[in-house]
Amino acid sequence: MVELSVIVPAYNEEKTILELLAIVKSQSIEGTTIEVIVIDDCSTDGTLELLEANPDSYDKLVTLQINSGKGGAVKAGLAEATGDYIIFQDADLEYDPADYSSMMKPVLKHDADVVMGSRLLAPHYTRVHYFWHKQGNHLITLFFNIINNTTFTDIYSCYLLYRRDLIRADELTTLGWEQHAEILTLATNRSKVFYEVPISYHGRTYDQGKKIRAYHIISVLWTIFVKGVFKNH
Numbered sequence: 001m002v003e004l005s006v007i008v009p010a011y012n013e014e015k016t017i018l019e020l021l022a023i024v025k026s027q028s029i030e031g032t033t034i035e036v037i038v039i040d041d042c043s044t045d046g047t048l049e050l051l052e053a054n055p056d057s058y059d060k061l062v063t064l065q066i067n068s069g070k071g072g073a074v075k076a077g078l079a080e081a082t083g084d085y086i087i088f089q090d091a092d093l094e095y096d097p098a099d100y101s102s103m104m105k106p107v108l109k110h111d112a113d114v115v116m117g118s119r120l121l122a123p124h125y126t127r128v129h130y131f132w133h134k135q136g137n138h139l140i141t142l143f144f145n146i147i148n149n150t151t152f153t154d155i156y157s158c159y160l161l162y163r164r165d166l167i168r169a170d171e172l173t174t175l176g177w178e179q180h181a182e183i184l185t186l187a188t189n190r191s192k193v194f195y196e197v198p199i200s201y202h203g204r205t206y207d208q209g210k211k212i213r214a215y216h217i218i219s220v221l222w223t224i225f226v227k228g229v230f231k232n233h
Helices: 017-025 047-053 069-080 097-110 131-148 179-189 216-229
Strands: 002-010 032-040 060-063 085-088 114-118 160-163 194-198
Touching: 002 017, 002 069, 002 097, 017 032, 017 047, 017 097, 032 047, 032 069, 032 097, 047 060, 060 069, 069 179, 085 097, 097 114, 097 160, 097 194, 114 179, 131 179, 131 216, 160 179, 179 216
Parallel strands: 002 032, 002 085, 032 060, 114 194
Antiparallel strands: 085 160, 114 160
């Protein structure tokens, strides 16, 4: 059996957290066990109270005393993970845990080290909005592929799955949106077998709580450059 650790950072997600966790817990993948780790990033709404009242909805709960951002929450979750592989899950309902089975197929069939979920490889559905978000994603993905000699189509999808022993939590140096680029760069440069699979996407609007902004692209591109070009230093 292969164990998959699902890392769920949560900050003020009382509207969706229990529904999301119920969907995660309902997943059944042949040859795979699932460990669910939720990190409450010092939420100010009722997220933590809901989590504490429903301990059966996860395997481990990490509560941060200071708001550390998604990157800090991810590092805290990684420090607790015991699975053979890691996958990240946003606490909203933008991404569907039903896609875990597709994400695990390259692992179970081809011993993949890294699997990227792509919203651009003919998914069953994807919500349409924010033209400039898509163009920004194309730019980030192109830049990553040039630096790392890869052919990914959608590197800033939430669904990044990788072999846990490729990266230690304490070696990650970034805490913002750029951390995703750092993790993917390190995992890609330390392994040989990469795959992409199509995933569905139901993106939130800003009114619904979407947090990423255009200026985040600067730190993302810088991280891709530094971690890719200076990977041996």
